[in-house]
Amino acid sequence: MVYEVRLAVIDDIEAIAELGAITFAKAYGDIVLASDMQGYLAEFFDPERLKQEIGSKSASYFVAESQEGVVGYAKLAETDRPAQLADERVIELIRLYVRPGNYGMGIGGKLLQAVKQYARSCGYSGLWLRVWEENSGAIRMYERDGFRQLGSEPYYIGTTPNPVVLMVNKQR
Ligand SMILES: CC(C)(COP(=O)(O)OP(=O)(O)OC[C@H]1O[C@@H](n2cnc3c(N)ncnc32)[C@H](O)[C@@H]1OP(=O)(O)O)[C@@H](O)C(=O)NCCC(=O)NCCS
Numbered sequence: 001m002v003y004e005v006r007l008a009v010i011d012d013i014e015a016i017a018e019l020g021a022i023t024f025a026k027a028y029g030d031i032v033l034a035s036d037m038q039g040y041l042a043e044f045f046d047p048e049r050l051k052q053e054i055g056s057k058s059a060s061y062f063v064a065e066s067q068e069g070v071v072g073y074a075k076l077a078e079t080d081r082p083a084q085l086a087d088e089r090v091i092e093l094i095r096l097y098v099r100p101g102n103y104g105m106g107i108g109g110k111l112l113q114a115v116k117q118y119a120r121s122c123g124y125s126g127l128w129l130r131v132w133e134e135n136s137g138a139i140r141m142y143e144r145d146g147f148r149q150l151g152s153e154p155y156y157i158g159t160t161p162n163p164v165v166l167m168v169n170k171q172r
Pocket of ligand 1: 023027095096097098099102103104105106107108109110129130131132135136137138140141142
């Protein structure tokens with residue numbers, strides 16, 4: 001599949017909102033109460049919210065786009081860092097999702113490289129992230145890329161606590 005990875009613009013909002021909700025629900029649908037999931041999707045994949053984030057540059061979204069449309073996306077933003085990283089100039093990779101059906105084709109890896117390059121160009125010394133502790137495929141991908149585990153903590157989706165691993169990748 002031919003695709004390109006680029007920074008998202010306002011015109012990508014509908015596609016990101018749709019893909020974001022589908023992929024998040026697929027990733028966490030089995031472990032989160034349906035009511036919690038509904039509230040989370042409505043809050044975080046609201047096109048108005050995405051428009052505000054992209055317009056104000058409070059978050060940077062990247063899309064992988066093929067002839068079929070957006071097949072993956074990533075989100076990067078300056079957030080409250082975990083205590084272990086308080087003194088580090090690292091930025092959070094908040095989301096990295098590929099459309100189900102397009103896994104294993106290099107799209108996630110290419111998005112990750114684009115995000116790292118962008119973070120470096122903005123003066124950050126690396127990325128940190130949270131990943132569900134049972135998501136062994138993603139953890140494997142991050143470790144292969146140089147991320148290391150810092151510990152774990154609960155991440156709340158509505159009222160549901162989910163055990164997540166904190167990871168960091170500091171670049172030289
Ligand atoms: C994790 C994810 C972004 C990887 O993107 P991708 O385009 O499939 O990854 P690539 O083709 O660049 O690299 C393949 C690697 O991704 C990882 N991976 C994770 N889930 C995978 C899946 N279902 N199929 C294939 N690879 C997967 C593996 O490490 C794999 O390499 P390996 O099998 O040799 O160990 C993608 O599978 C995805 O969107 N998964 C669901 C959402 C998710 O877990 N996101 C990360 C949350 S922090």
